[in-house]
Amino acid sequence: MSTLGRSAPLAIRPRFADRQIRGFSQLVNSASRVIVGFFEWFGSLGIFFWRVVRAAVTPPFEWRELVRQLDEVGSKSLPLVALAGGAVGIVISLEARYSLSRFGAKSMFPATLVYSVIQVMGPIITGLVVSGRVGAGIGAELASMKVTEQIDAIEASAINPYRLLAATRILACILMLPLLTLAADACGLLTGWFAQALVEPLSFQQFIQRGFQGATFNAFVPPTFKTAVYGLIIGLIACFQGMRTRGGAEGVGRAATNSVVLASLFLILADVVLVKFILVVFP
Amino acid sequence: MAIVQDIPKLPGVIAPQSGAPIVAIEDVHKSFGTHKVLNGINLRVGRGETLAVLGRSGTGKSVLLRLIIGLDQPDSGAIRVGGDDLSGLSLDQLGTIRKKMGFLFQHAALYDSLTAAQNVAFPMRHHQKQMSESERADRVQHLLTEVGLDGDLKKMPSDISGGMQKRVGLARALALEPEILLLDEPTAGLDPISSREIDELILKLQRERHMASIVVTHDLQSAKTIANRLALLDQGQVVIEGRFEDLEKSDIKFVKEFLKH
Numbered sequence: 001m002s003t004l005g006r007s008a009p010l011a012i013r014p015r016f017a018d019r020q021i022r023g024f025s026q027l028v029n030s031a032s033r034v035i036v037g038f039f040e041w042f043g044s045l046g047i048f049f050w051r052v053v054r055a056a057v058t059p060p061f062e063w064r065e066l067v068r069q070l071d072e073v074g075s076k077s078l079p080l081v082a083l084a085g086g087a088v089g090i091v092i093s094l095e096a097r098y099s100l101s102r103f104g105a106k107s108m109f110p111a112t113l114v115y116s117v118i119q120v121m122g123p124i125i126t127g128l129v130v131s132g133r134v135g136a137g138i139g140a141e142l143a144s145m146k147v148t149e150q151i152d153a154i155e156a157s158a159i160n161p162y163r164l165l166a167a168t169r170i171l172a173c174i175l176m177l178p179l180l181t182l183a184a185d186a187c188g189l190l191t192g193w194f195a196q197a198l199v200e201p202l203s204f205q206q207f208i209q210r211g212f213q214g215a216t217f218n219a220f221v222p223p224t225f226k227t228a229v230y231g232l233i234i235g236l237i238a239c240f241q242g243m244r245t246r247g248g249a250e251g252v253g254r255a256a257t258n259s260v261v262l263a264s265l266f267l268i269l270a271d272v273v274l275v276k277f278i279l280v281v282f283p
Numbered sequence: 284m285a286i287v288q289d290i291p292k293l294p295g296v297i298a299p300q301s302g303a304p305i306v307a308i309e310d311v312h313k314s315f316g317t318h319k320v321l322n323g324i325n326l327r328v329g330r331g332e333t334l335a336v337l338g339r340s341g342t343g344k345s346v347l348l349r350l351i352i353g354l355d356q357p358d359s360g361a362i363r364v365g366g367d368d369l370s371g372l373s374l375d376q377l378g379t380i381r382k383k384m385g386f387l388f389q390h391a392a393l394y395d396s397l398t399a400a401q402n403v404a405f406p407m408r409h410h411q412k413q414m415s416e417s418e419r420a421d422r423v424q425h426l427l428t429e430v431g432l433d434g435d436l437k438k439m440p441s442d443i444s445g446g447m448q449k450r451v452g453l454a455r456a457l458a459l460e461p462e463i464l465l466l467d468e469p470t471a472g473l474d475p476i477s478s479r480e481i482d483e484l485i486l487k488l489q490r491e492r493h494m495a496s497i498v499v500t501h502d503l504q505s506a507k508t509i510a511n512r513l514a515l516l517d518q519g520q521v522v523i524e525g526r527f528e529d530l531e532k533s534d535i536k537f538v539k540e541f542l543k544h
Contacts, residue, residue, distance in 0.1 A: 051374075058375070060409075149392035156352050156388075157406040158381035158459075160374045164409075 048162075048240045052170060055163035062164050069172035073134050077180055084129045085184030088121045089113070089192035097196060107210075110202075113192045114211035119223045122185040124271055127230035129184075130177060131263040135238040138169050139259025142242025143252040151243060166243065170235030177231035181224050218282035226274045230267050237263045303366070305330050305463055305495045306351060311360035313346055313519075320346050322519030324360070330462070333489060333496040335506035337541070338516035344499040345389065347516075348465045351497065352386050353377045364463065382410060385456030385494075389468040391448040393440035399451045400436040403427060406458045426454040430484060446477035453484070457492075464488070464496040470505045482508045503542065515541060 096112045142165060145151050154161045193207045238259040245255040304327035313321040320343035328334045336344050349355045350362055353369050362369045364380050372380070393402045403423045407414060414422070427436060430450040440448055449469060456464060469485065470478035482505050489496065489509070500506050506513055507527045514524040517537050523530060530538055 055374070060412075144395075148395070149388050149390065150394055152349075152354050153386070153388060153392040153394070153455075155354060155374075156381060156384070156386040157409070157455075158378035159406070159409050160378065162374070 044244065045236070045240055048166075048243070049236060051162045052166045052236070052239070055160050056167035056171065058163075060163075062168050065164055065168040066171060069168045070176060072137075073130070073169070073172040074176035074179060077130055077133055077176070078183060080133055081126050081129050081180045081184045082187045084125050085117075085122060085187035086191040088125050088184075089117060089188030089190065090195045092116045092121060092188070093192035093195040097199070109196060110193075110207045110209075110211035111213065113196075114189065114215075115219070117188040117192065118185050118220050122188055123181050123223055123227045123230070124268075126177065126181040126184045127227055127234070127267045127271075128264055130173070130180060130230075131234045131267055132260055134173065135234045135259045135263040136256045138235065138238035139242045140252055140256035142239060143245035143255035146243055146245045147248055147251055161243070166235075166239040169239055170232060173231035173235035174228045175231070177227040177234075178225050181227045185224070218278075222278045222282045226271075226278065229270055229274060233266045233270055234263045237266060304328055304363075305365055306497065307361075307363040308347070308351070309361045309363070311347075311350060311357045311362060313343065313350065313355070313357050319519055321350075321357070324516075324519070324521060326514055326521065326524070328463075328495050328497055330495050331489075331493045332512065333485075333498060333510045335498045335500055335510035335513045336516060337501060337503065337506055337513055339541075340501065342516045343519055344501075344516060345467050348386070348467050348497065348499055352381060352384055352465060382459050383461055384463045384465060385459065385461035387449065387452045387456045387464070387466045387469055389471055391440070391445075391452035393448055393451055393455070395440050398437050398439055399432070399443065399447075400424075400427070402440065402451055403454045403458055406455065410459060422458075423454075426457055427451070429457070429488075430454045431480070446473050446481070449473065449481060450484070453481075453488075457488070460492075462494055464494045466496060466498045466500075468500055468502075469498065470500065470502050478502065478505060479508075481505075485509045 092113055096109055096116065097106070100106050100109055100112060142151070145165075151161050151165065154164060189208075189211070190204075193202070193204055196202055196207070197204075241255045241259045241262070245251045247254075306326075306328040308324055308326040311321055311324045312319070324343075324347065326334065326336075326347075336347060338344050346355065350357050351364065353362075353372070356370065365383060367380055369377065369380065393399070394405060397405065400420075400423050403426050404419050407419050407422065411419075424436070427433065427450075430453050432447060432450050432454070440451070443451070453466075453469075466485070469481050473481065485496070485498070486509055488494070496509075498506065498509060510527075512525065513527060513530060515522045515530065515538060522535060523533055523538050530542060533539070
């Protein structure tokens with residue numbers, strides 16, 4: 001025992017120290033890979049964005065594809081966005097009525113609903129729904145085209161894929177998001193009023209009058225049109241993830257998932273910045 | 284090394300025109316990460332000539348074609364098409380040069396949301412906007428007939444066989460009447476009869492259109508049938524370049540091994 005007690009630290013200590021150093025160097029390597037990967041991703045996104053902008057502003061313009069994408073992003077997302085907007089209207093109506101009653105401020109209900117839907121929930125819900133439907137669709141479609149060499153075939157046919165595939169999709173997202181937000185807002189107000197009217201009779205005209213009383217341009221227009229930025233984020237990230245895909249079916253799945261996750265994340269982060277920006281610029 | 288003017292006529296293959304090469308690959312190197320794929324390649328292809336690039340899988344044959352059409356960039360060296368160096372060109376500048384080239388991908392790479400006819404019409408729709416719909420439809424019909432397809436114009440790519448997909452891909456590659464045809468494994472994955480049909484089709488197109496062609500293949504029989512000249516690649520370098528007879532006479536161990544299989 002005494003021999004073991006004396007010799008063991010000498011024999012074990014170097015191995016233990018080696019393991020410690022190896023573990024630490026692995027940790028440093030992993031951390032540096034993550035950091036390099038992070039900056040690489042942003043750098044590649046920046047280059048991609050620059051190529052798309054350059055392709056978008058130089059002729060020939062792909063009007064036909066743009067119209068197809070407007071339909072794909074706009075018309076086909078409308079039912080889902082309307083449904084989500086409607087559901088949010090009911091939820092806000094129920095919550096607001098309960099909370100306002102507790103504080104004796106029931107007369108504030110129309111304004112609370114209008115402001116909540118138009119300034120906060122309508123834009124973000126529309127962004128997240130479109131991010132899920134369109135972001136995943138664009139990501140998977142372009143990724144599938146990439147792994148089957150269809151994007152290479154477009155390029156080999158002397159057609160700029162950034163113009164044909166990316167610019168049209170991103171532009172369609174930018175143009176359609178504010179319009180879809182208006183639709184979500186309209187549905188939210190309608191269902192919110194309806195949920196209230198079932199409990200306490202209130203005409204729609206009265207509801208709108210009280211809701212928009214004293215409302216200014218700055219209160220409603222900037223929050224609606226900030227969704228054009230959401231459109232840019234959704235379109236850009238989905239196209240970027242799709243067009244850089246590698247690795248067959250697994251790569252396609254990864255591109256679709258990453259498109260939705262990253263677009264939703266950046267959309268929420270952008271909302272934080274945009275809300276502050278709107279409050280400062282459009283007080 | 285054989286030069287373009289010295290290439291004798293092979294049975295069924297038209298003799299190349301003399302003059303400056305339409306495609307020149309000069310000391311091209313290409314790596315992917317630490318893996319060196321091309322290690323100083325020099326090749327020249329003249330107008331009306333067909334060069335077959337042979338080699339084992341993974342020797343960079345397809346990469347070479349991608350470099351020629353500008354889908355990838357070489358690490359060093361130059362690629363000249365019709366005298367123009369491809370390095371440093373923007374996508375739109377490259378587009379002007381790419382219009383001179385037709386590319387048949389290994390798996391055809393047809394647009395899966397378009398029918399066979401729409402696939403062939405796709406390059407024309409973008410580059411020949413002055414063409415009326417009926418003119419375009421006639422041209423598509425003519426191209427599909429030329430590659431031996433008459434019926435299946437409205438079928439989707441997923442509904443036609445691999446051989447038919449290659450034919451549609453070939454018709455699409457010919458849509459802009461290219462001066463250079465790049466074929467990546469045109470007979471890969473096809474049965475022997477379809478392979479020979481594709482070979483005959485390529486020979487027919489050479490006779491009728493007199494294009495320069497670069498065919499990447501590991502099908503020795505196909506290369507022997509359609510090419511004026513063959514280049515055998517190994518470990519990123521051209522091991523031998525010449526007529527099929529030159530390869531047969533070679534004492535190089537790798538060449539002998541390759542011809543044996």
